[in-house]
Amino acid sequence: MFSTKKIISGVAAISILLMLAFPAFAFSDGAASSVLYEPETGTFIYEKKADERRLIASTTKIMTALVIIENCDADETVTVPKKAESVIGTSLHLRGGQQYTVMELLYGILLESANDAAYTLAIHCAGSVEAFADMMNERAASIGMTNTHFENPHGLDGKEHYSTARDMALLAAEALKNQTFSIICSTMTAKVMGRTFSNHNKLLWSVDGLIGVKNGYTNNAGRTLVTACTRNGMTLIFVTLNDESDYRDHAAAYNWGFKEYKVFRTADEGKACAWLQVVSGDRGKVGIVATSEAAFLLKPEEDITEEIYLPKFVHAPINAGDLVGTVIYRKDGVEIFRSYLVFGSGAKVSPLKKPSIFNRMFDYYMW
Numbered sequence: 403m404f405s406t407k408k409i410i411s412g413v414a415a416i417s418i419l420l421m422l423a424f425p426a427f428a429f430s431d432g433a434a435s436s437v438l439y440e441p442e443t444g445t446f447i448y449e450k451k452a453d454e455r456r457l458i459a460s461t462t463k464i465m466t467a468l469v470i471i472e473n474c475d476a477d478e479t480v481t482v483p484k485k486a487e488s489v490i491g492t493s494l495h496l497r498g499g500q501q502y503t504v505m506e507l508l509y510g511i512l513l514e515s516a517n518d519a520a521y522t523l524a525i526h527c528a529g530s531v532e533a534f535a536d537m538m539n540e541r542a543a544s545i546g547m548t549n550t551h552f553e554n555p556h557g558l559d560g561k562e563h564y565s566t567a568r569d570m571a572l573l574a575a576e577a578l579k580n581q582t583f584s585i586i587c588s589t590m591t592a593k594v595m596g597r598t599f600s601n602h603n604k605l606l607w608s609v610d611g612l613i614g615v616k617n618g619y620t621n622n623a624g625r626t627l628v629t630a631c632t633r634n635g636m637t638l639i640f641v642t643l644n645d646e647s648d649y650r651d652h653a654a655a656y657n658w659g660f661k662e663y664k665v666f667r668t669a670d671e672g673k674a675c676a677w678l679q680v681v682s683g684d685r686g687k688v689g690i691v692a693t694s695e696a697a698f699l700l701k702p703e704e705d706i707t708e709e710i711y712l713p714k715f716v717h718a719p720i721n722a723g724d725l726v727g728t729v730i731y732r733k734d735g736v737e738i739f740r741s742y743l744v745f746g747s748g749a750k751v752s753p754l755k756k757p758s759i760f761n762r763m764f765d766y767y768m769w
Contacts, residue, residue: 429658433645434624435567438655440638441575442665442697447638448655452568455549456643459626460492460515460618461570462557465538467511467586468577470523473537476505476582480526482518491517491558491620494595506594512586512616513599517556524555531555542569545576559622567641574615574628574639587614605629609653613637617648631656636665664700668708668739669729671695674746676710678726683718683749692729692741706733712743722748 429438429448435456438448446452484498494516504526510519521531528534531554538552547569553560565573577583590607591600603617613630624644629652631638640655642648669675674689690712698706712727720726727743 429655431642431645431651431655432647433567433642433651435643436641436645436651437567437571438638438640438659439568439571439575440636440659440663440665440699441571441578442637443699445699446568446571447659447663447699449568453549453566455564455566457559457563457620457623457626458557458565458570458618458643459620459623460517460557461565461616461626461628462552462555462563462618463511463515463520464570464573464577464587464616464628465541465552466520466524466555467508467583468573468580469534469537469541470504470508470527471580471582472541473527474504474523476503476508478504478526480504480507480522482522483525486518486522486525489518489521489556491556493518496522502595508582508586509589509592509594509599512583512614513589513592513601515602515616515618517558520556542573545572547572557618557620557623559620567643570628570641570643571639574630574641577615578613578630578637578639584613587616588612603627603629605649605652609656611656615639627652631660633660634664636660636663662701664702666698666700666706668692668696668698668731668741671741672746675729676712676743678712678745679715680720680749681715681717682751683720684752685747685749688716688720688749689746690726690743691746693744694741696739698731698738704733706731706738710743718749718751720745720749722746 435451435454437446437452439446479501482496482498482500486496492515494510496518507519507523510516524531524534528537534555535552542550550565550569551562553563605612611631611633615628615630618626625648626643627648628641638659640652669692671692671694675692676690677687678690679687709730723744725742725744729741730737731739
């Protein structure tokens with residue numbers, strides 16, 4: 403066996419370990435509660451009263467939209483119930499008996515933050531607000547939102563309607579995995595129902611790489627805002643609850659976060675990370691693939707090493723999936739991750755190249 407070793411500039415160890423050595427935060431905000439979250443490694447880079455239960459206003463509609471998308475077809479016809487006319491707050495001024503598609507009303511929820519559209523979709527999906535709230539709470543539990551409870555689909559104040567900055571970051575990360583949700587919440591304007599809807603999140607026009615997600619406001623909740631931003635292949639999620647300077651704080655958080663952190667990814671599971679010579683086979687070489695993968699949060703000045711352990715060559719026959727080597731990642735000489743390496747494809751013995759014992763010995767010393 404032999405190994406190859408290389409230093410990968412700027413790569414950090416596992417984020418949990420590195421957080422212990424990170425310097426004091428150089429960023430602050432005006433929110434009552436907030437978090438800056440890196441979802442790929444699951445790291446909360448910055449937090450402030452992250453687990454304090456608070457009213458969340460229309461950021462509630464992140465969960466509303468996710469539950470609707472997961473349980474209804476986009477082109478389903480929805481009939482507006484009469485009671486939707488009496489839902490207070492931001493509205494599309496829907497009238498009982500009108501019919502729209504699920505997708506049209508989703509745009510009304512995520513761009514115009516329409517409470518009557520949220521109510522209408524909840525009734526369509528579950529039959530009642532209470533039943534829909536149960537669906538929301540079940541989905542919250544599946545995400546790991548341990549300090550959250552929903553009473554309604556629109557976010558109007560309720561005694562048992564609350565969440566935390568940490569939980570809302572987890573929700574945003576989960577919702578953004580859904581392509582339909584991601585596309586709608588990042589749309590600036592759209593022509594829907596014969597009107598032009600404009601996203602209430604004005605940061606979409608001013609912050610490079612922003613991806614929605616949702617803002618909200620009530621007198622008691624204050625300004626609530628959940629956003630996500632992608633730059634240089636890394637995504638960050640920032641949540642502020644009750645923050646009068648939320649737009650300024652979100653822009654500053656991303657400028658700080660993307661300057662201070664990067665994500666390093668190991669060899670992708672199932673993708674060729676090396677090639678190995680095959681002696682006496684029906685093909686000259688085969689791809690070597692990792693059996694697992696990981697992502698690491700990094701500081702620019704940190705380094706790790708990648709060490710690939712493989713034989714010099716292999717003799718046919720070989721089978722796809724058979725173990726052939728290992729890749730190890732180290733930080734300051736300490737192993738932080740390893741993955742076994744396997745053949746990505748097989749190789750049969752070529753009838754014209756069947757090796758003798760002498761050939762095998764010769765190959766060993768010559769390769």
